[in-house]
Amino acid sequence: MMIHFPALIVVVPLMASFFIFAFGLFQRRVCFPLMLGTLAACLVFAAGSLWAVLSAGQPVHYYLGAWDPPWGIEYVVDHLNGLVLLALAVVCLLAGIYSKTMVEREVPVAKHAPFYALFVLQATGLFGMTVTGDMFNLYVLLEIASFSAYALIGMGEGAAPFAAFRYMIFGTLGACAYLLGVGYLYIITGSLNMADLRQILPPLYQSQALIVGFAFLIVGTGVKMAFFPVHTWLPDSYTLAPSSVSVLLAPTFTKVGAYVLIRILFTVFDPSFSTTLLPATQVLGWIAVAGILFCSILALAQADLKRMLCYLIVTEIGYIGVGIACGNRLGLTGAIFHIVNDIFMMAGLFMAVGAIQAHFRTRNAHELTGLHRKMPVTSGVLVICGLSVIGVPPTCGFFSKWYLLLGTIQAEQWVFMGVLLLGSLLNAILFFRIFERMYFEVHPDALHQRREPGTTFERAAVSEFAPMVVTAAFIILLGLFNERIVSGILAFAIPPGF
Amino acid sequence: MVKDLEDVVIRTASRILIPFIQIYSLYVFVHGHGSPGGGFQGGCIMAASFILMAVAFNLNMAERRLKERTNAIFCALGVFIYAGTGYLSFLYSGNFLDYGQLSHLLPTDPIKARYYGMAMIELGVQITVMAVMVSIFLDLVTAGKHEKTPEEDGND
Amino acid sequence: MTDFILSKYNYWIYVILIMIGFYGMMAKNNLMKKLIGMTIFQWSIILFYISIGSKKGGTVPIIDPSLHPAIRAVDYINPLPHVLMLTAIVVGVATTGIALSLLILIYRKYGTVEEDEILEALKK
Secondary structure (H helix, E strand, O other), X not given: OHHHHHHHHHHHHHHHHHHHHHHHOOOHHHHHHHHHHHHHHHHHHHHHHHHHHHHHOOOEEEEHHHOOOOOOOEEEEOHHHHHHHHHHHHHHHHXXXXXXXXXXXXXXXXXXXXXXXXHHHHHHHHHHHHHEOEHXXXXXXXXXXXXXXXXXXXXXXXXXXXXHHHHHHHHHHHHHHHHHHHHHHHHHHOOOEHHHHXXXXXXXXXXXXXXXXXXXXXXXXXXXXXXXXXXXXXXHHHHHOOHHHHHHHHHHHHHHHHHHHHHHHHHHOOHHHHHHHOOHHHHHHHHHHHHHHHHHHHHHOOOEHHHXXXXXXXXXXXXXXXXXXXXXXXXXXXXXXXXXXXXXHHHHHHHHHHHHHHHHOOOEHHHOOOHHHHOHHHHHHHHHHHHHHHOOOOOHHHHHHHHHHHHHHHOOOHHHHHHHHHHHHHHHHHHHHHXXXXXXXXXXOHHHHHOOOOOOOOOOOHHHHHHHHHHHHHHHHHHHOHHHHHHHHHHHHOOOOO | OHHHHHHHHHHHHHHHHHHHHHHHHHHHHHOOOOOOOOHHHHHHHHHHHHHXXXXXXXXXXXXXXXXXXXXXXXXXXXXXXHHHHHHHHHHOOOOOOOHHHHHHOOOXXXXXXXXXXXXXXXXXXXXXXXXXXXXXXXXHHOOOOOOOOHHHHOOO | OHHHHXXXXXXXXXXXXXXXXXXXXXXXXXXXXXXXXXXXXXXXHHHHHHHHOOOOOOEOOOOOHHHHHHOOHHHEOOOHHHHHHHHHHHHHHHHHHHHHHHHHHHHHHHOOOEHHHHHHHHHO
8 A cells, every 4th residue: 555655645635625525515614624534544645655765765656547657647656756745745744723713703604614625735736746656737737736725715805916916927927937947848858857958968968958948847847936026916815814824824835945946956957057158056146146136035024923924934935045056965965954943943933923813912022011921832933943043953943054055155155155154143133022022021012002901912823833842853853863864864865966 | 479489499499309319419429439429519509408408498498407516516527427437457557547447347358448538538537527517608798697606595 | 921920820929918918907097907818818829729730631540440550640730739728728718717706705895896996095
């Protein structure tokens, strides 16, 4: 049964999503347990796939329909995939647990069944994008994930449908650019399989059509991963989305986009093409640097806590971009480790902010005084995730930034190194302001004034702070065991050619 | 007076045409193997017949013929048929969607079994596409107001 | 020069259509027109894919059973782009469906689908 896990991780949530949709219309209470069961099964599948890769020592291939590649679609799990897949599965399950009370607060009762169906469909798209080895299949799953995101975001408050519409226009532009890139590659080679393209493309590296196709692929992936100039869809849509949706989307969607970028740059195309023949990684590095500076400063300017975190997502993607741009093993190790870390960091941060919003109806960073007395666990999680974003040992953020810095030093990119350090400093300013307000300000209790008179403070439900605590634990564990992860998994995850 | 006559013409013509449109959609579906056609195309044509019903008569009539709940069940049923065909091959230790393994179930050889497997999934595709197209149309035409909450329905 | 345009006319058509769609998405104020621009953009990519599958002198890719031993793949046009674009058409239909639903929600809330009026309403 374990050989079927790469396919099951996509097919089981797909069918479960429609189960939830059909049964949820009759019996609403069946939705949440079904969703939880599906995501738990996906966690088992992801863990099993990674274990299969680690024990075999080489990538695991799965041929859909028993057609050999390049005629059929294949799913490949290797070290890079497997680790990202496991992180995604853990965070999707935690987001599912977290959504229990959030959904009851934010989504009208009639929409619970479609909400959970879309939730699981989004997870399908994310897992599928990570596990597939076929370029067109990646487009299909990318669009599945994107549509679920548009619809889930559109369920939010206030101007959420408008933000979702703008996200949709922008996101379709990106996906169509990706499709065009795949089309150009198909015209030249006649193949859609990633490994097959790696074999066929080298003699064609000088052709103009290939360079244009490459550019389209990079732009399309850049839109989906919220790379600097094309990130403008992210702040509005993730801020106005319901909390349960932000917790699902914010950690995962952009990181899968970053993973796809690494695949395209270094697995489909030879690393020498992406780094030296065409200075693509250099250009990406400089754009990422501009993104880190710009978005860190914009994050400082936000009063809304969730919007600040959205700009932080773009900054973290910028760090991953710098890691890709270094063009050596250390930098790429840092980038891949940062993808995994960022999944957990953003999950913890968004869960904490969602809990604060749910209980105090405010996301204003200026009104957080004395939070640690009312919500000690939430503020603790916020502190740990914040320290990880800044890069303080023993949290995992320190180690991924360490590898990124080593990569930039080895590549002798002093500007990148300076910007990485400056970005950490800006993040430190950002978070220490919040910590100070949460822990050390003693006067006026703005939070007390926010509550209507006569209401009592409701304690956070277990389903809200248990996922937060687990995420914080993972952040510390990933930091403590980083040596094992890097030498055991990431050393093999770097594509050949470095 | 003229409007009444117009209605009579449209309604009579639709009443005659709708069954033929539905049969034509099945025709397109079955011929998808050897000529242009297939599941998606057939599903769209079948949905067009329901939309014609809703446009020529009124929405209540279309609602009586194809209820909202039934539509949702069709939507899920098509996906179950598709994924179910894929899962069937798991039972015979093949890969997902490996129709060749269906030869254990159907009285044909593995090559012909792939042919029939494709027809089965196209059936699933047709049902889902029909249900989704009708559902999109109903949502847009009524601007979302046709949904009943479970409390109103007395069913929770 | 005319040979350059005439021999690659399918690429020119798709480029012009993409630019029309792109212009619609960027420059138009009405959200419905933006949506139509996006639809034109997607559909022109589908046209592009289908046009690359055709061959001079090729025929429809349906095998005549009576010809069974004498089939040469060279005689038929490439059916793979057509199959890929079936999926892309479905994706386009789903995009249009979601976009129209979102537009209905926006209209219900703001009473208009002009982008500048909505932004004005949001500023208040």
